[in-house]
Structures are given as structure tokens and as C-alpha cells.
Amino acid sequence: MRDATLSGPGDSLPGSKSSLLPRLEWRIAALKNGFQDATAYRLEFFLEVFGAAFVPAAIQWVLWYALFVMGHQETIGGLTYHQMLAYTFTSILFTQIRGGDHDFELVEMIRSGGLSNYLLRPTGVVEFVWIRGLAPKLFISAVCLGIGVAVSFFYPELSAARMVAAMGLALLGNIIAYQIGATIATLAFYWEEAYSMLMVKNMIVQILCGELLPLSLFPASMTWMWKSTPFYLYVYGPTQYALGRWTTGEFMDAVGIACLWMLGLWGLVHLSWKLSIKRYLSLGG
Amino acid sequence: MTKTNASAPIISVNKVRRVFRSTQKGEGMKETLGLLLKPKTTEHVALKEVSFTIEPGSFVGLIGANGAGKTTLLKILSGLIPPSSGEATVLGYKPFDRTMPFRHAISLVMGQKAQLWWDLPATDAFDLLKAIYEIPEAKYRERLNTLAELLDVKRLLQTQIRRLSLGERMKMELIGALLHWPKVVFLDEPTIGLDVLAAEKLRDFLKVFNQKEKATIILTSHNMDDIERLCSRVMILKTGEMIFDGSPSKLLREGECRLRVRLKETLTSDAVADIAGVKKEDVTVGESDAGGEEDEGGEGAIPTFYVETNKDAVIRVLQAIMAKATILDMGIEEQSLESVISRIYSEGGVSGGAGLHA
Structure with missing residues (x-):
């Protein structure tokens, strides 16, 4: 077996090393691999991105047109027709970055036994799946950022600098969304399925993240509903800041809240996986 | 490390x-x-x-x-x-x-x-x-x-x-x-x-x-x-x-082999065991590549008998069979690992000396 024999099996066990560079190396490689996987079918990839962006936008446009123009309303919830459209089209840019379906991927892996492929590799399985799923999202966020910055030159309400910062908040939202999904996914260890739970979560998120409607339309007595979840940090928060409707102070508060959510959820993800992995059956082999 | x-x-x-x-x-x-x-x-x-x-x-x-x-x-x-x-x-x-x-x-x-x-x-x-x-x-x-x-x-x-x-x-x-x-x-x-x-x-x-x-x-x-x-x-x-x-x-018993015979006479496996002088459980009627052929008279398929024996005893067994029956076709087969494992599975373990942990 030629010179490869010079390095006997497992002679170096890099898992015991703790230098930062190799650990960064696999993360970069996983990002690259995730992007290659997501874009293996180019047409499929672009249709998914643009389909997901423009169908909800078109529906909202029709709705606002009916309410404002045909219904002769000047403002709704304090927002004019143009402000509402600005919200709709800016929020689309952030909607593309939120979530993803890697929490569903985790559930399927637990259910089918596909998790076995990842458990024996010297990487954290939850982080590995997230990084691979994040890769296309990063690409999309770069495209959305470019669009946002370009539009800001023609539409003064949208600030380029604020757009960059808001995209950062949207990426924190992506982490939070995955952490929640990864925690819920552990239910599959107990119930063998957690698809419905994730679906219910996604429906709640769609309403409370500001993707369908600006959260400022919620009655004052009901604002606690979205304020008590981190979902508004995914779309509503970034959109408000990018459009100059949040002050930098409010934005910084939101970043602080996002960090607290991430920290708490990081602990929850670790705990839930540590406890429930003992019930893994590794089926299908 | x-x-x-x-x-x-x-x-x-x-x-x-x-x-x-x-x-x-x-x-x-x-x-x-x-x-x-x-x-x-x-x-x-x-x-x-x-x-x-x-x-x-x-x-x-x-x-x-x-x-x-x-x-x-x-x-x-x-x-x-x-x-x-x-x-x-x-x-x-x-x-x-x-x-x-x-x-x-x-x-x-x-x-x-x-x-x-x-x-x-x-x-x-x-x-x-x-x-x-x-x-x-x-x-x-x-x-x-x-x-x-x-x-x-x-x-x-x-x-x-x-x-x-x-x-x-x-x-x-x-x-x-x-x-x-x-x-x-x-x-x-x-x-x-x-x-x-x-x-x-x-x-x-x-x-x-x-x-x-x-x-x-x-x-x-x-x-x-x-x-x-x-x-x-x-x-x-x-x-x-x-x-x-x-x-x-x-897994393979020392010297063990399998004698394959097809006889002119119509006999049961018990009868073959009797004339061969071996235990009844050592004779099986099996399917083989040679088996299932019509005899010359066209009266039906001629069965193939497998006699589990030992290399030293194979001549004696053959002589005993030939003394009372006519052999149409014969052969000696080595045991395959597959057949041994099937036997172990049906017996529930290794018998005859090899023991559980050989």
C-alpha cells in the first residue's frame, strides 16, 4: 500500500489537539460543502430563493392595494401605503435569511437513523448541520444586502449603513431560529417524530416575526405576544432598523436581547441533546 | 493517543x-x-x-x-x-x-x-x-x-x-x-x-x-x-x-466430509442409513446439481442422499452401500462454511468438541 503505510492507522489523533486553526478549518470546509450541496442544481436553487421571496410579497402588495387604494384608507396602524410597501419589500430581504429547514433535517435524521453518519465524526452534529445549512443563507444574505444597499441610493428611507447592521441582526436571528428548531427536534428521540411540532412552531414564527404583517399592527394590549418571543428579531427588528423606524439605541437593545436568547438557547440545545441522545436507536442499519 | x-x-x-x-x-x-x-x-x-x-x-x-x-x-x-x-x-x-x-x-x-x-x-x-x-x-x-x-x-x-x-x-x-x-x-x-x-x-x-x-x-x-x-x-x-x-x-470437524450418492433402488433416507451403517441423522436427502434427473425408465426423479461421514470411514460406508444397492452416481464433498453454519444454527451451537469458544 505504497507510502501511505508510513502513517499507520490512527497514528496521529488530532482530536486531542486544541489549536484554533484546524477547528476553524472544518467549519469553513462545511460551509463550502453546504454551499456546493445547496447549489448542485442551480435552477432549483434560484427558483427556491426567488419563489420564496416574491410570492408572499405579491400577496401583500395586493392586500395593501385593496386596503389603501380601493378601500380609500390613508393610513393603517399609523403606516401609509408607501410605508407599508417599503416594509413589505425590505422585510423580504430579511425573510430569506431567517430559519431554513435544517431543524426538519435533524428530525428526519433522528427518525431514520441518518444521524449515525454524523455522530461518529469528530464534530458537533448540531453545529455541523447548522453550518451546512447556513452556507446558502449566507450567500442569499450577501445578495439581499447588495440589493438593499443598491436600493438605498434611490430610496432615502433605507440607509445602507443601517442595512448592513440590520443584516447582522437577521443573522443572529438565524442562529436563534436554528437553536429553537434543534431543541424541538430532540422530541423525535422520545416520540420518533417531531414534524408537527416544527410545523406549529413555523406557523407561529411566520405571524410573530413580522414576515406577513408589520408587528406594529398588533393592538397595544397584544404586543406582549411578540415581545416575549425572540421571533421579532428575525425580520421585524432588522426591517424597522433598516427603514430608520428604530433608533440605534433600540437596535442595540435588540442585539443585546438576541445575545441573551442565544446564550440561553445554547444551554438548552446542549442539555436537550445530552439527555435525549441516550434514547437514539440508530434505526435502518 | x-x-x-x-x-x-x-x-x-x-x-x-x-x-x-x-x-x-x-x-x-x-x-x-x-x-x-x-x-x-x-x-x-x-x-x-x-x-x-x-x-x-x-x-x-x-x-x-x-x-x-x-x-x-x-x-x-x-x-x-x-x-x-x-x-x-x-x-x-x-x-x-x-x-x-x-x-x-x-x-x-x-x-x-x-x-x-x-x-x-x-x-x-x-x-x-x-x-x-x-x-x-x-x-x-x-x-x-x-x-x-x-x-x-x-x-x-x-x-x-x-x-x-x-x-x-x-x-x-x-x-x-x-x-x-x-x-x-x-x-x-x-x-x-x-x-x-x-x-x-x-x-x-x-x-x-x-x-x-x-x-x-x-x-x-x-x-x-x-x-x-x-x-x-x-x-x-x-x-x-x-x-x-x-x-x-x-468450525469444520477434523476429517469430516460428505458422501453424495444416487442409487438405482428407491430407498428412504432411514434405509440408506441402515445399509450404510451410520446414524439416521447423518443421512439427508438433498437437492443438488446432480439431483432431480429422470431415471431411464422415466418413473420419477432419483433422489440424492448425503451421508455425513469421515475421510477414514468413507470406503467402509461405500462398500456397505454397494453390498446392498447399486450406485448410479457418487462424489465426496468438502464441508462448506455455509453448510457448517447452517448446521450450527439448527443445532443451536457447536457440538462435537469445538466448544462455544474454540
Whole structure:
């Protein structure tokens, strides 16, 4: 077996090393691999991105047109027709970055036994799946950022600098969304399925993240509903800041809240996986 | 660094037991509704206090019928699932702790489970594995070249995994599993679904990897060719119990052979045993390539009798048969590992001296 024999099996066990560079190396490689996987079918990839962006936008446009123009309303919830459209089209840019379906991927892996492929590799399985799923999202966020910055030159309400910062908040939202999904996914260890739970979560998120409607339309007595979840940090928060409707102070508060959510959820993800992995059956082999 | 020294067993399994609990559903609507309200669960003992040790560099075959516990044992040893009781150590580590050095030192290939990414070419997957296992670039290139050449898949490295044939995919899986040069390799039916040539190539490769690299390989397979050609030690599991552990040659009784005869007379197997002077259970009527032919008179198929005997006694048995019957066709067959294992399975263990742990 030629010179490869010079390095006997497992002679170096890099898992015991703790230098930062190799650990960064696999993360970069996983990002690259995730992007290659997501874009293996180019047409499929672009249709998914643009389909997901423009169908909800078109529906909202029709709705606002009916309410404002045909219904002769000047403002709704304090927002004019143009402000509402600005919200709709800016929020689309952030909607593309939120979530993803890697929490569903985790559930399927637990259910089918596909998790076995990842458990024996010297990487954290939850982080590995997230990084691979994040890769296309990063690409999309770069495209959305470019669009946002370009539009800001023609539409003064949208600030380029604020757009960059808001995209950062949207990426924190992506982490939070995955952490929640990864925690819920552990239910599959107990119930063998957690698809419905994730679906219910996604429906709640769609309403409370500001993707369908600006959260400022919620009655004052009901604002606690979205304020008590981190979902508004995914779309509503970034959109408000990018459009100059949040002050930098409010934005910084939101970043602080996002960090607290991430920290708490990081602990929850670790705990839930540590406890429930003992019930893994590794089926299908 | 692994936690073992050169002389110590690389794998140690002590009274490992594994129980699975599953929900049972009977037939019909009533049972379906019942399942919604009060699911019935049953327990299945997949492994019953199994114990053994494996020395470094061994090539061990793990065989048994479906549901015997082979894959469960591999899953416990590789750290995918914990044992319900008992203790297993691999390279000095408790597998289920799945420490990073442990993960770097082992590999598991499941013939029925693809580990590489379906839509990507193998090289993309291997690049990621290189980063995951922190393999230096030069070493990675050298290993990839060596493995791809040995398995004859160099020209396919840029092809999407899903476009490869089953055999080619299996070879890629194997490369992916060995790139980090593991000390212990668990192979769960690696030749499943492969054609004869692909299986042969894979076997040759595994033999070289085991002998030259001194890697410990534990292989499960239903293909007796895999076991006969590769394994220096065989462990047979039956419904979660180890019924044999030893060298494949110990499975074959010393000097034992099988006499195949077709007779002109129409006789039962008991009658053949009587005239041959052997025990009734040593004579079976079997299907063989020679069997089932019409006799000259066209009165029906002539049965083939198999007489389990011994090389020293075969002449005496033949003379006894010839004294009372006319032999149309005969032959002496060596025992195949497959037939021996079938016999052990039907008997429930190794009898006649080899013992449970030979």
C-alpha cells in the first residue's frame, strides 16, 4: 500500500489537539460543502430563493392595494401605503435569511437513523448541520444586502449603513431560529417524530416575526405576544432598523436581547441533546 | 493517543446486554384507535450478556441470521447506542462517550446506509472529511490516491455520488471511511448488493488494508465468501447469544466430509442409513446439481442422499452401500462454511468438541 503505510492507522489523533486553526478549518470546509450541496442544481436553487421571496410579497402588495387604494384608507396602524410597501419589500430581504429547514433535517435524521453518519465524526452534529445549512443563507444574505444597499441610493428611507447592521441582526436571528428548531427536534428521540411540532412552531414564527404583517399592527394590549418571543428579531427588528423606524439605541437593545436568547438557547440545545441522545436507536442499519 | 498498550485487547466486551422497546400494533381499526389511546409496548432483547475480547490487528467476522444482534453489537462498539447493561471498551474508551480521540480512531461503514452526500461528487465529500479529521494535505492526497487506485475508482472521483452504481458507491463509502486511517474499522455488510467482481475487489482491498496497515476490522456479512476469505476469527450470534467464537477452521470437524450418492433402488433416507451403517441423522436427502434427473425408465426423479461421514470411514460406508444397492452416481464433498453454519444454527451451537469458544 505504497507510502501511505508510513502513517499507520490512527497514528496521529488530532482530536486531542486544541489549536484554533484546524477547528476553524472544518467549519469553513462545511460551509463550502453546504454551499456546493445547496447549489448542485442551480435552477432549483434560484427558483427556491426567488419563489420564496416574491410570492408572499405579491400577496401583500395586493392586500395593501385593496386596503389603501380601493378601500380609500390613508393610513393603517399609523403606516401609509408607501410605508407599508417599503416594509413589505425590505422585510423580504430579511425573510430569506431567517430559519431554513435544517431543524426538519435533524428530525428526519433522528427518525431514520441518518444521524449515525454524523455522530461518529469528530464534530458537533448540531453545529455541523447548522453550518451546512447556513452556507446558502449566507450567500442569499450577501445578495439581499447588495440589493438593499443598491436600493438605498434611490430610496432615502433605507440607509445602507443601517442595512448592513440590520443584516447582522437577521443573522443572529438565524442562529436563534436554528437553536429553537434543534431543541424541538430532540422530541423525535422520545416520540420518533417531531414534524408537527416544527410545523406549529413555523406557523407561529411566520405571524410573530413580522414576515406577513408589520408587528406594529398588533393592538397595544397584544404586543406582549411578540415581545416575549425572540421571533421579532428575525425580520421585524432588522426591517424597522433598516427603514430608520428604530433608533440605534433600540437596535442595540435588540442585539443585546438576541445575545441573551442565544446564550440561553445554547444551554438548552446542549442539555436537550445530552439527555435525549441516550434514547437514539440508530434505526435502518 | 489511544488508551491501550500493544499487548492489551483493542476491544473488550463484558456481559453486554441490549434491550429495545417498541410499540406494537395489531390488525384492524380497533387496534389503530387503541394505539392512539394506549400504545402497547414490547421489549426485545437484542443482545444477551455477550462477552469477548479482540486483539489488535485482528480480522473478525460476525455472523448470524437477521435479528441475531450483529448490527446492534456494531452500533454499541462504535458508540452509536449504549448497552442496556454490561461494559464495552474500544481502544480503552467507552464507545458511547464518543470522545474526540475515539472518533478519530474508528470508522463505521454500513452497507445499507449512505454516508456521503448524494448530490455531490466524492471529491467534495472527501475534502470535507479531510478538514474534519484534520488530515494534512500531502497525506490526504497520498491516501486518496492509494485508496482510489486500489479500489479502481480514480476516474469516478468527480462524478456525483447518486450517478454511481451501487458497487462504485460502496467503494467511495469505504474510501470516505478510511481516509483518516482508523485503528478500528466496523463494516456492516459492506458487500451487500455488489456483483461478484466488485465484491472480490473490495475483499482484496480489505485484506491488504488489514494485513499491511494492522488495522483491526470487524465485519458482519451474510456472504460466507467474505468470512471465509477474510476472517481469521468468526463469532456467530443467534438471537442475541454468542454460540461460537473461534477460528473458521475449528468450525469444520477434523476429517469430516460428505458422501453424495444416487442409487438405482428407491430407498428412504432411514434405509440408506441402515445399509450404510451410520446414524439416521447423518443421512439427508438433498437437492443438488446432480439431483432431480429422470431415471431411464422415466418413473420419477432419483433422489440424492448425503451421508455425513469421515475421510477414514468413507470406503467402509461405500462398500456397505454397494453390498446392498447399486450406485448410479457418487462424489465426496468438502464441508462448506455455509453448510457448517447452517448446521450450527439448527443445532443451536457447536457440538462435537469445538466448544462455544474454540
